Amino acid sequence: MKELLKQNILKHIALSNKEIDSFCNLFNENKVMKKQFLLREGDICKFEGFVTKGLFRIYHIDQNGFEQVLYFAQENWWITDMDSFTNEKPSHLYIQALEDSVVLLISKKDKEFAYNNIPKIEKLFRIMTQKTHISLQRRMIDNLSKTADQRYIDFIEKYPNLFQRLTNLQIAAYLGISHEFLSKIRRKIASKK
Amino acid sequence: MKELLKQNILKHIALSNKEIDSFCNLFNENKVMKKQFLLREGDICKFEGFVTKGLFRIYHIDQNGFEQVLYFAQENWWITDMDSFTNEKPSHLYIQALEDSVVLLISKKDKEFAYNNIPKIEKLFRIMTQKTHISLQRRMIDNLSKTADQRYIDFIEKYPNLFQRLTNLQIAAYLGISHEFLSKIRRKIASKK
DNA sequence: TTCATTTATTGAACTTGTTCAATGTTTTGT
DNA sequence: ACAAAACATTGAACAAGTTCAATAAATGAA
Numbered sequence: 001m002k003e004l005l006k007q008n009i010l011k012h013i014a015l016s017n018k019e020i021d022s023f024c025n026l027f028n029e030n031k032v033m034k035k036q037f038l039l040r041e042g043d044i045c046k047f048e049g050f051v052t053k054g055l056f057r058i059y060h061i062d063q064n065g066f067e068q069v070l071y072f073a074q075e076n077w078w079i080t081d082m083d084s085f086t087n088e089k090p091s092h093l094y095i096q097a098l099e100d101s102v103v104l105l106i107s108k109k110d111k112e113f114a115y116n117n118i119p120k121i122e123k124l125f126r127i128m129t130q131k132t133h134i135s136l137q138r139r140m141i142d143n144l145s146k147t148a149d150q151r152y153i154d155f156i157e158k159y160p161n162l163f164q165r166l167t168n169l170q171i172a173a174y175l176g177i178s179h180e181f182l183s184k185i186r187r188k189i190a191s192k193k
Numbered sequence: 194m195k196e197l198l199k200q201n202i203l204k205h206i207a208l209s210n211k212e213i214d215s216f217c218n219l220f221n222e223n224k225v226m227k228k229q230f231l232l233r234e235g236d237i238c239k240f241e242g243f244v245t246k247g248l249f250r251i252y253h254i255d256q257n258g259f260e261q262v263l264y265f266a267q268e269n270w271w272i273t274d275m276d277s278f279t280n281e282k283p284s285h286l287y288i289q290a291l292e293d294s295v296v297l298l299i300s301k302k303d304k305e306f307a308y309n310n311i312p313k314i315e316k317l318f319r320i321m322t323q324k325t326h327i328s329l330q331r332r333m334i335d336n337l338s339k340t341a342d343q344r345y346i347d348f349i350e351k352y353p354n355l356f357q358r359l360t361n362l363q364i365a366a367y368l369g370i371s372h373e374f375l376s377k378i379r380r381k382i383a384s385k386k
Numbered sequence: 387t388t389c390a391t392t393t394a395t396t397g398a399a400c401t402t403g404t405t406c407a408a409t410g411t412t413t414t415g416t
Numbered sequence: 417a418c419a420a421a422a423c424a425t426t427g428a429a430c431a432a433g434t435t436c437a438a439t440a441a442a443t444g445a446a
Binding site for chain 2: 433434435436
């Protein structure tokens with residue numbers, strides 16, 4: 001049941017059986033039904049999670065009530081509000097299941113325990129954080145330099161699987177455009193084929 | 194001469210004198226004259242750096258020849274292309290001094306040495322990477338949800354010091370707008386006062 | 387100081403994306 | 417299978433931001 005998690009970790013770093021087992025044992029399985037929230041604005045994020053089934057959206061609601069999706073997390077992705085979790089302060093984010101999902105959660109206390117007792121875990125999260133930072137940096141550049149059409153096309157190419165599972169509403173919120181405009185982009189693309 | 198660096202590190206993590214000295218000794222001081230480059234697209238980034246004097250821009254040039262500034266690094270800031278440095282692959286970024294500057298550089302080899310011989314350094318960079326990730330995430334949300342006017346006002350409030358030292362051209366490239374439009378924003382704001 | 391270069395401002399025409407309201411389509415829960 | 421809700425599409429009017437070209441102002445190197 002924690003096979004996916006183990007494989008995911010081993011992609012980043014080499015660990016002995018003992019190390020990986022004792023780390024994975026700190027995670028607990030949770031089911032989250034579609035539309036339920038793992039985190040809401042104002043909550044303090046008490047967990048770091050790894051998705052083994054289903055799909056989540058991590059988003060923010062701005063002053064005008066518009067939702068911005070920071071990222072989607074499907075099977076094999078990690079989810080948390082790093083700011084709220086590490087600094088133990090109220091979150092600005094929502095984490096909601098878009099499908100019936102299963103997620104493995106580790107508490108802050110247990111993660112601290114792992115940092116202090118399994119030295120390589122520090123390295124693991126240093127590497128993982130670097131990787132997520134690198135991809136966010138790429139997305140930042142893309143958002144600054146590319147037009148919405150191109151960002152949509154890139155999204156489909158990069159995440160064909162997510163594209164199938166998401167509504168246009170969600171994709172628009174990720175691309176940072178209105179869903180009406182996304183609809184017009186789709187029409188334009190369709191007419192070109 | 195490495196006092197700034199030591200102070201900066203101690204803000205993130207507690208280290209013994211011995212630990213911090215042996216780490217800081219791995220850095221070498223470099224002078225970089227205004228307009229000179231520390232890194233160009235295509236180069237493999239061989240260093241991680243800490244600015245003790247001056248100001249740098251870290252930017253990207255897109256398909257249309259437009260420059261997007263990822264961030265500015267003044268005194269007390271770290272600079273690198275994390276992707277290129279950690280994965281030893283050609284960079285997509287430019288790092289250029291905007292003023293006569295001084296930067297402390299550490300090589301990949303020496304950083305690996307530190308990771309392996311000073312266990313807390315792993316934690317230090319895990320924490321620092323988390324912090325930069327958190328602020329990039331905030332900027333991502335702002336870029337998706339705020340209008341250029343507001344982003345400009347926010348920038349001035351958040352970095353009054355940088356605002357003084359940068360041309361509008363550079364600020365526009367950071368905000369992701371044309372410098373002509375920035376000029377119009379400035380006029381609008383000025384007329385409201 | 388001078389002249390060349392870089393930076394900043396402005397206006398007009400244009401493109402990209404938003405808003406709102408109406409309508410049609412698909413999903414979902416029971 | 418049905419009604420309700422959520423999602424998608426469309427058009428028209430609008431707002432935000434770009435582009436281009438011209439001019440002015442500031443900076444920098446000799």
